[in-house]
Every structure is written in structure tokens, then in C-alpha cells.
Amino acid sequence: xxxxxxxxxxxxxxxxxxxxxxxxxxxxxxxxxxxxxxxxxxxxxxxxxxxxxxxxxxxxxxxxxxxxxxxxxxxxxxxxxxxxxxxxxxxxxxxxxxxxxxxxxxxxxxxxxxxxxxxxxxxxxxxxxxxxxxxxxxxxxxxxxxxxxxxxxxxxxxxxxxxxxxxxxxxxxxxxxxxxxxxxxxxxxxxxxxxxxxxxxxxxxxxxxxxxxxxxxxxxxxxxxxxxxxxxxxxxxxxxxxxxxxxxxxxxxxxxxxxxxxxxxxxxxxxxxxxxxxxxxxxxxxxxxxxxxxxxxxxxxxxxxxxxxxxxxxxxxxxxxxxx
Numbered sequence: 670x671x672x673x674x675x676x677x678x679x680x681x682x683x684x685x686x687x688x689x690x691x692x693x694x695x696x697x698x699x700x701x702x703x704x705x706x707x708x709x710x711x712x713x714x715x716x717x718x719x720x721x722x723x724x725x726x727x728x729x730x731x732x733x734x735x736x737x738x739x740x741x742x743x744x745x746x747x748x749x750x751x752x753x754x755x756x757x758x759x760x761x762x763x764x765x766x767x768x769x770x771x772x773x774x775x776x777x778x779x780x781x782x783x784x785x786x787x788x789x790x791x792x793x794x795x796x797x798x799x800x801x802x803x804x805x806x807x808x809x810x811x812x813x814x815x816x817x818x819x820x821x822x823x824x825x826x827x828x829x830x831x832x833x834x835x836x837x838x839x840x841x842x843x844x845x846x847x848x849x850x851x852x853x854x855x856x857x858x859x860x861x862x863x864x865x866x867x868x869x870x871x872x873x874x875x876x877x878x879x880x881x882x883x884x885x886x887x888x889x890x891x892x893x894x895x896x897x898x899x900x901x902x903x904x905x906x907x908x909x910x911x912x913x914x915x916x917x918x919x920x921x922x923x924x925x926x927x928x929x930x931x932x933x934x935x936x937x938x939x940x941x942x943x944x945x946x947x948x949x950x951x952x953x954x955x956x957x958x959x960x961x962x963x964x965x966x967x968x969x970x971x972x973x974x975x976x977x978x979x980x981x982x983x984x985x986x987x988x989x990x991x992x993x
Contacts, residue, residue: 673702673756674719676709679876679939679959682978683917683966688712702759705880708941708955720755723748728781728792729801740808742785743801744792840974849970852984855916860984862899864915865936866960867980876959880943891922891940891958895987896932900924903988913937915963915985922958924987935987937963 670691681687691699691712701713710716724747731741757780761773774780781792788809795802823829836842852860869875870888878884893913895905905911909924913935922937930936939961942954951957963985970979 670696670698671700671702671759672709672713673759674704676703676707676876676941678709678712679707679941679955679961681966682961682964682980684955684959684961684964685918686966702754702756705943706946707943708953708959711946711952717759718753720751720753720758724751724753725755725757726778726792728777728795730784740805741801741803742788742790742795742807744781744795746796835974849979849982851916851965851967851970851979855984857984860915860986861933862895862985862987863934864913864960864963864983864985865934865981866939866964868936876939876941879941891920891938891960892925893922893935893937893987894925894927894930895935896930897926897928898932899935899987900926905987905989910990912988912990913960913963913985914988915965915983917965917983918962920956920958920960920962921990922960935985 678684678687678691690696691709698715699713700715700717701710702717702719703710704719704721706716726745726747728744729742755777757777761775761777764770764773778792785791785795788807790802790807801807821828824833830843832842870878872878872887873881873884878888893911900906903911905924905926907924907926910921911924913920913922920937922940937960938958940954940958942958945954946952948954956962963983965979965983970983971977
């Protein structure tokens with residue numbers, strides 16, 4: 670397995686299961702290509718330094734999978750000279766070792782030129798343009814797929830509040846909600862609250878800012894947010910270290926009291942401490958603090974259509990620690 674700029678253990682629901690998979694004898698080789706040493710990288714056979722986004726040229730065709738931008742392309746050269754191999758460099762060199770030299774030009778800009786050729790554009794032209802190139806200027810003469818006169822990209826050509834595709838696949842065509850089995854198994858008495866995760870702090874993003882001094886000055890520890898009523902019932906004050914537990918696991922975070930949440934809902938951070946890399950019992954303080962030690966990946970509790978994990982909705986409780 671090769672992982673690039675992805676702390677898989679910190680990002681996956683039920684982090685224990687992810688850790689066990691990466692430590693399994695069935696995985697013969699784990700290579701991590703990343704900017705920083707993190708929990709996942711600490712398990713790797715090889716860790717390769719990766720280029721920062723400022724070291725790499727930029728190209729976007731509206732994220733490739735998102736059609737909301739229409740005909741769109743934008744590009745810019747790297748802001749600073751590259752000091753580390755990029756993700757493209759790694760795959761180019763591996764591809765050439767496997768006899769794919771004709772598929773991998775020396776520089777990624779040459780590959781992007783291949784993509785732009787049908788639109789009559791080059792990477793350098795797009796770079797020189799201020800802002801994105803959109804509409805007809807980003808479009809070649811290649812015939813567009815015939816829409817059959819439909820106004821919308823649905824089988825009926827209409828806005829579908831009832832999905833005809835889901836109905837065709839014998840799935841519920843209307844939005845529905847069911848209580849996940851995890852709630853029934855947990856019991857309301859032991860886990861009376863609902864946990865949500867994944868909220869953003871504008872000073873950082875996901876779990877990629879903990880190693881930056883400016884972020885840590887204002888956000889030094891993981892935070893669990895809860896309503897004043899919820900905090901009062903549990904005897905919790907602002908900045909107290911508290912235990913956050915679900916049927917899957919338990920972590921400890923600092924309390925932040927806010928009325929922006931419902932009294933039955935709490936929100937917790939994903940977290941790791943870069944400065945604790947050498948802790949033999951808990952490298953990076955991950956198991957003590959990261960909320961994905963408390964989330965679930967069981968198929969029965971995952972979304973039946975999308976397959977997404979129950980990251981916003983497992984039952985939980987928040988309490989003062991029994992011991993310091």
C-alpha cells in the first residue's frame with residue numbers, strides 16, 4: 670500500500686480497525702509519502718518526504734468530478750522551487766520502472782497539455798490567464814453529448830424530488846432516516862447524547878494544522894463542544910478535561926461550552942500531538958485524544974446507499990474523568 674498525504678488512521682472511522690489493518694501480516698509493505706510524520710507514517714516501512722502544494726504547479730478542471738462549474742480550467746506555476754518529490758514524480762518513476770515510459774512525460778505540465786489539446790489550449794496559456802478560463806473559451810470543437818432536449822441530467826429530464834434511479838435499483842426513492850442499530854445496542858441511559866464530528870476550525874483544516882505554531886497558540890488541545898445545560902448536568906466547566914465515550918471507545922478532550930449546539934448534541938475534534946511522536950505507549954497522543962477512536966465503521970451503521978460511515982450521529986456520553 671502507498672499512502673500520499675493521508676493520515677489514514679486519523680481519518681478513518683473506528684481507528685482501531687484501521688490501525689490493525691495497517692499492522693496486519695497480510696500487508697507486506699506500507700509506504701507513506703507525506704509532509705509530516707504522523708500516526709499512520711509511524712507504522713510505515715518507508716516514509717518519503719512530499720512536496721508542499723506551494724512547490725507544485727496547479728491545474729484544475731473544476732475538480733474533475735464536479736460539473737457545477739461547467740466548462741472551466743485554471744492553472745498556475747509553482748510558487749517556490751521544488752525541494753521534494755511530488756506525487757506525480759513518485760508515480761512517474763514507478764510507472765517507468767514497470768515499463769510504462771510512454772505514458773509518463775518528464776513533467777506533469779506535459780500531461781496537462783494532453784488534456785487541454787482538444788480545447789485548443791496549452792498549460793502555459795492557461796497559466797498566463799488571470800483567473801479561470803470558462804465557457805466557450807474553455808471548449809473545443811468536439812461534439813457535446815446529446816442531451817436529447819432534457820433540461821436536467823436526470824432520466825426524466827426534470828428535477829427529481831423522488832429519485833427514479835434509486836427506484837430502478839430497488840432502493841427507497843425518497844429521503845428517509847432510521848435509527849442506527851448502534852443506538853439500540855448502546856442504550857439511552859448509558860449514552861444519552863449524540864456525537865457529531867468533522868466540524869471545521871477556520872484557522873486549520875481537518876487534522877493538518879496541529880504542527881503549525883500559529884494554530885497551536887490559539888487551539889493548543891482537542892476540544893469537545895457542548896451546550897451549557899449539558900455541561901451543568903455533568904458538572905463540567907469551560908476548559909475542563911472531560912471524557913468523551915461511545916460504545917466504540919473513549920478519548921479525553923477539553924470542554925468548550927456553547928449554545929450553538931442542541932443540548933443533546935456534542936461535537937469533538939480529530940487530534941494528534943506532533944511533539945509526542947516518541948511516546949512508546951501512545952505515539953502522537955493519538956489514542957488518548959482522536960475522536961475516530963470513538964466512531965464506528967460497521968456496515969449495519971453505515972449509509973446503505975453511499976456507504977458513508979456514522980461520523981455524525983453515534984450515541985455518546987460526556988463526563989468528568991474518574992481519575993486525573
